[in-house]
Amino acid sequence: RIMRPDDANVVGNVHGGTILKMIEEAGAIISTRHCNSQGGEPCVAALARVERTDFLSPMCIGEVANVSAEITYTSRHSVEVQVNVMSENILTGAKKVTNKATLWYVPLSLKNVNKVLEVPPIQYARKEQEDEGKKRYEEQKLDRLETKQRNGDVIFPVINPEPHTVGYSQSSLIHLVGPSDCTLLGFVHGGVTMKLMDEVAGIVAARHCKTNIVTASVDAINFHEKIKKGNVITISGRMTFTSNKSMEIEVFVDADPFVDEPRERYRAVSAFFTYVSLSKEGKPLPVPQLLTETEDEKRRFEEGKGRYLQTKAKRQAQMQQAAQP
Secondary structure, three states: OEOOHHHEOOOOEEOHHHHHHHHHHHHHHHHHHHHOOOOOOOEEEEEEEEOOEEEOOOOEOOOEEEEEEEEEEEOOOOEEEEEEEEEEOOOOOOEEEEEEEEEEEEEEEOOOOOOEOOOOOOOOOOHHHHHHHHHHHHHHHHHHHHHHHOOOOOOOOOOOOOOOEHHHHOEEEEEEOOHHHEOOOOEEOHHHHHHHHHHHHHHHHHHHHOOEEEEEEEOOEEEOOOOEOOOEEEEEEEEEEEOOOOEEEEEEEEEEOOOOOOOOOEEEEEEEEEEEEEOOOOOEOOOOOOEOOOHHHHHHHHHHHHHHHHHHHHHHHHHHHHHOO
């Protein structure tokens, strides 16, 4: 679809959250189709996880987004979908790859929302494809477990914070989940949640550096629990790490069962977003150094630095590999 002004920021760059929402819609369509392809109990595929995705090039107002999805692995109860996003300038015909993402879905019964159904297997062109898919499945399963174990943090407001501190830029958004946000099962679309998360992370980044900012990448997004229609969700973001030209922002989504629900607030989703600061000409700008004050902030900064260096080393290794004849 064509990118409109309400899809973009004030300088015309399409929001990362808009692109994430399109990616999730494509994944939900193809995985739901597949899970219903052999008859049996009707189901809807629910998003469980998005692997790290990099925003390879900016998309602008007036360009057309072409989103394509392919199922690349199935386990007994989950589907791996790989999605590519291409932007097209319809005036010049120029095309470029914007995003590549891997998503995991699970099929939930329409009759019983808590029942996970079995996934029809796919046919692989080679045995190696199945083995590689199984390896990715085991890795994401382990990472989801580790992420859930460190999900107890809460973001509290800070009184009169100093500029460039964690408290100065942290932000929250409260949203009542309505019917338009939800699937046929009455639970929030993963793409809706990701769009709200990107919005909060973008506010944190803009507050920190007071410039135009764009989403550079998103680390794995884990959907720990479903969010029901009628719930109130709080999306909270805080700065965890800054390098010379990038900012890492941690984002939580907490759900409050608001209507006729005895359950207490719970952590539904968590992820790390990375942003870069740009000049009016679209050139990268230096990022102000994050000032850490507490021991927890210093610990999170060092953890963020570790993720940054790990990603940098991985990218350099890929570039070297691609340069080899």
